[in-house]
Amino acid sequence: MDLETRLLQQILTEAGQLPEVLLLKPVTASTNDDVREIALKGVQQVLVTSVRQTRGRGQRQRQWVSPEGNIYLSTLLNTRTPIDGRLALEIALNILQMPSLKDLHLQVKWPNDLYSLQGKWGGILVEPLNAHQAVVGVGLNVLPIPKEGIEQAASSLTELGLEQFDRIQLTAELYLAIQQAGEWFSHNSYNLAARFNHYAAFKDQPVEIEHLQGISQGIFLGIRNDGAIEIQHNGKIEHHFQGRLRLQTAQQPEH
Secondary structure: OOHHHHHHHHHHHHOOOOOOEEEEEOOEOOHHHHHHHHHOOOOOOEEEEEOOEOOOEOHHHOEOOOOOOOEEEEEEEEOOOOOOOHHHHHHHHHHHOOOOOOOOOOEEEOOOEEEOOOOEOEEEEEEEEEOOEEEEEEEEOOOOOOOOOOOOOEOOOOOOOOOOOOHHHHHHHHHHHHHHHHHHHHOOOOOHHHHHHOOEOOOOOEEEEEEOOEEEEEEEEEEOOOOOEEEEEOOEEEEEOOOEEEEOHHHOOOO
16 A cells, blocks of 8 residues: 555544545546446445546536646545535535635635636536435646636636645545535535525626526526525526526626
């Protein structure tokens, strides 16, 4: 067993959260796929990380750029509450409370982006296996990433003020944050709207949301406790549980 694995085992053991299976890989196709394969064998607690992914993915199977040096982590989350869209929001909020990150000015962009005024620095992918179990993948841009081929503004934690970091410590904090998010979710995501809207990117700004019925525009009011987004347009309020949120084109800042 290598030194990094032993260190991570020690931190998680001290926190009382050591999973049954813990794998630190130099490279893999997808950490989510790795966890899914292990979970299908009946294992209930899994943590897989990789220094690089060759087929990382985000929402709707979009490619997740996964250069060497950042953090790619997937785990298995078991919940008492049937899984819905609130889970990704809870995961994002708990990541922002990680000890290494809590002093940075970070945001969450509904429904699953880790965001900032300088752009996206991470993403969350929740892939349910059944009503009470999901593979949760998180990618964090710790170091700057190539901007070519990226369809939205991107940033990294070092660009946002993370001066010194320990990769194993960050990995441990991230795993613990995801597990804590599962507890919040299993307790019915108490007071979710107020907690989320405090960190919500684009709140009170003109936005457009691309959803199954088309594209809606209006002022982003925040989310409801059930996780739905609220958009105000011409005195009426629309709500959506799924979609892609962005600033209205005319309002987008230059980068």
